[in-house]
Amino acid sequence: MVVNTSLQDIxxxxxxxxxxxxxKKTVSGIQWPxxxxxxxxxEISENRHFKITVDKQVACVWSITFDDHQVWEDKNEDPAIYIxxxxxxxxxxxxxxVEQIVEWAKQFASQHNKLYVRMDTTAGNQRLTDYYVKCGFTYLGDQKMTDTEGRPDHYHNATMALFQLDV
Incomplete structure (x- = not known):
């Protein structure tokens, strides 16, 4: 079951x-900062951070935004949520x-009048690309990051693979 993450989960x-x-580093040689x-x-206080729990343990976490212009540029004008x-x-x-998150995200996006669910990941991990496509996303290609001010370090000088799911 998907619920909001709480500050007690930090x-x-x-x-x-x-x-x-x-x-991630062992699989692709790239790691998050x-x-x-x-x-x-x-993100937690704005109710944009979520978790799936199993047997009272946090099994999976993620966050969302309603805006991601630095990655999606002109497409950011489209009504979307970004995982x-x-x-x-x-x-x-x-x-x-991820399959559970996809089902949740489609419902969440629909409830918020969004047409798309979008994600990005560091380009070059074919296994992950194939998995996201298997989960229902369309791979839209790679995007070289240019404006990364205020973004986590893994976006700097990076190329991101972009994925989109129609709601």
Whole structure:
């Protein structure tokens, strides 16, 4: 079941991001930076950070925005939600959380009068690209990042793979 993350979850969330970053590095050679605690707390307080729990444990987390002009440029004008930083507790890998997030995101987007669910990830991970396509996203190609002011470090000098799902 998808619910909002609470401030009491902050240590678990930061831990899951660290674990995911380390795993990402072994798979693709690219890792996430250490995310700013204040950024995560803001997402939580704005009800834009979510979790799936299994047996009272946080199994998966992610955040959303309603605006992502630096990545999506002109397409940002389209009514969309943007999913960021999906991280899964390694004790629960293989439980198809992205598929659950997709179903949740389509409903959430529809309730907020959005036409698309969008995501980006660092380009070059074919396995992840194939997985997102299998989950229903259309791969739209790669986008070289130019304006990254205020973005987490992994966007700087990066090329991102863009994905879109019609609601």
């Amino acid at each position: 240590e678990v969330v930061l831990s899951l991001y660290k674990i995911a970053s380390d795993f 250490e995310f700013d605690r204040n950024m995560i707390e803001t 960021h930083r999906i991280a899964t507790n390694p004790n629960f890998r293989g439980q198809k959380f």
